[in-house]
Amino acid sequence: MKFGEAINVHRGWKLKLTSYLKKPDGSLKADVVSCDDKCEMGQWIHSAEAAKFSSTPEFVTMKTEHARFHKAAGDIIRKVDSRQDITEDLALGSDSEFGVASSTVVAAIMAMMKKMSK
Numbered sequence: 532m533k534f535g536e537a538i539n540v541h542r543g544w545k546l547k548l549t550s551y552l553k554k555p556d557g558s559l560k561a562d563v564v565s566c567d568d569k570c571e572m573g574q575w576i577h578s579a580e581a582a583k584f585s586s587t588p589e590f591v592t593m594k595t596e597h598a599r600f601h602k603a604a605g606d607i608i609r610k611v612d613s614r615q616d617i618t619e620d621l622a623l624g625s626d627s628e629f630g631v632a633s634s635t636v637v638a639a640i641m642a643m644m645k646k647m648s649k
Contacts, residue, residue, distance in 0.1 A: 532581070534644040537572040538637050541600065545623055545633065548607055552619055555611045565605025567598040572640075589646040593639035600636040603629040 551559050567573045575581050576594050584590040607622045607629055624630050 532572065532575040534640050534647075538640050540570065540572070541633065541636055541640075544600075544604055545629075548604060548623055548629070549619055551608065552611055552617065552622060557612075559608050561605040561608040561612065564608055565601055567594075567601040570601075573597060573601070584643070584646070587646060589639070589642045593636070593643045596632065596636040596639040600629075600632040603627075603632040 547559065563569055568577045576597060581590070585594075607617070610617050610622070621627060622629060625634070
């Protein structure tokens with residue numbers, strides 16, 4: 532698993548969602564984005580390869596926060612698609628569920644990187 536790349540991909544979601552807030556064109560599907568096993572990192576988390584780490588606190592936190600991140604992103608897409616009035620700051624700001632989940636998943640990935648490098 533390339534954790535550095537995973538961090539960049541997850542950070543890129545903010546740009547995707549910002550664009551989607553401005554122009555909800557149906558290109559993002561809430562049900563797909565909400566799933567934590569569709570992205571490369573999620574596939575690794577749910578793989579046999581990652582199972583050897585499943586009992587470590589770092590892995591448990593990373594898995595939990597990764598799922599939370601995807602749920603928050605999916606929730607934003609659902610709100611936009613249902614035409615709810617939602618501002619970028621409210622949806623993606625550092626105090627939003629997405630913002631908190633995003634920061635926490637990056638910290639969890641970094642903790643897992645450190646754990647695996649030992």
